[in-house]
Amino acid sequence: MMRLRPGMLALTLAALVAVFLLMPLVAVIPVSLTPTRYLSVPLGEWSLRHYRALLDNPAWAQGIWLSIRIGLLASVVATLLATAFSLGIWMLRPAFAGLMMGLALMPMVAPPVVSALTLYFFLTTLSQVNGIVAYDTWAGVALAHAVMIAPFAVVLLTVALNQVDRRIDLAARSMGAGLGTRVFRVILPNIRFGLLAAFFLTFVLSWEEIGVTLFITSVDAVTLPRLMWMGLRDNIDPAIAAISVVLIALVALVVLGKTVWHLCKTRNM
């Protein structure tokens, strides 16, 4: 069928928006090559000293390793809880499903700063009874992240489940499959991409979480974003530019790779 394509004006405006969206990401590259110790644009002289600093200063490696550990634990916990919950809503269609969904999505909908204060209250209260899952500990941060990211997993898994044909589950049930068989042999294999997406998204959300992390950590549990925050607040450390370039390159590679893979796949079909 014929389609009305966007005209020149629309294309020009969209190109301007695209430039606006990419501009700050490109801007960090020259700044990361500055030879000075403060934020500036290199004029003629280039230096890799800030990349060197990422390797030499053990704080960066520690922050990255801590963020990975927290992200893995939080996303596993969140995805497991969200999977059980979404399955429950889909299979049982309970009364008050709307209310339960509302509670499950609350940390996502509430203003982040309110969630941060709430989790600060929670973890400082826990600190009074134990020292492991507490304020400014890695397990405490992982717990708080699990709370914040679980709703996103619920959303992705609910969307995935809504695309599953209910009749396969009914068929399994009518042939005598128990709850375990229905879940593990019938439903979960059908939403494996949703599960993978939920795990990946929640990991990334935890990996870059800063709003809540700021409230619940001080000096011990310094995640990578927390470390970047400290470098941004007082004197802006150009090492932030170097780590930013690394992170942006990582994301751009993954997104580009996915697009190319997609293009190749549709070409071959």
Add this chain to the structure above:
Amino acid sequence: MIRSRLFLLGPLLLFLAATYLIPFLGVVRWSVTLPEPGLGQYRAALTDPLVQSVMWRTLRVCATVTALSVTLAYAITLVWVRGGPVARALTELCILIPFWISVLTRAFGWLALLSNKGILNSWAQNAGLLSEPLTMVRNEFGVVVGMVHFLVPFAVFPLASAMKAVDERVLLAARGMGAGRARIFWQVFVPMTRSGIYGAVLLVFVFALGFFVTPAILGGGRSVMVAELIYLRIFQSPDWGLGAAISVVLMAGVGALLAVGMRQARGGER
């Protein structure tokens, strides 16, 4: 049936009740007991001139940011959904790459561009366009730019789903009856994507209200917004009662907005 209900639905609900719902009630309790029992902190939150000015600034900034983000998102989504294959692939990259990059990195990028020793100022001074650096961060301008940049990708998704649902035949019919491009766009296409615009406005405004990181970095403590005010009240001038009261007011405001917005959306579908 009861057992499977417990196993499947129970864990997440119990988990969130213990880690979120009950602690939130604790925050509510702070707001009415610290420093002394009573509703004094709410009176302060609603009458104190400093808190008032911060709230007005927040509303003003959020309204500006919402209008700009949704407009910019509309332009790029139009090409993403309706453009040719190359334009589509390129716009998709421009939307998704910033979307996956953390708020800190993106705020830093704007700092690198806009600050006094940043790229734009250095370039303009070298080219002789400016003699003094132009202050573009540590004020409301920087905050608005940073927030719009963060929120455009979020506005794209509701707009895209509305645009994909537009029936091509209606547009062709409008053209067949002699309408020009501009007329088709403003009188046919835009009204048909109204639900997406509502959705995007609601989403962006609610997100913007609770924003903390971007205003803190690009506002540099000058143009404080509500979320940063709460942070300051909890960690810098310990006034936990007031911080908690402002949080409760913010939570109630967002809840009311969402309730109204949802009802509006449901009414629109009918």
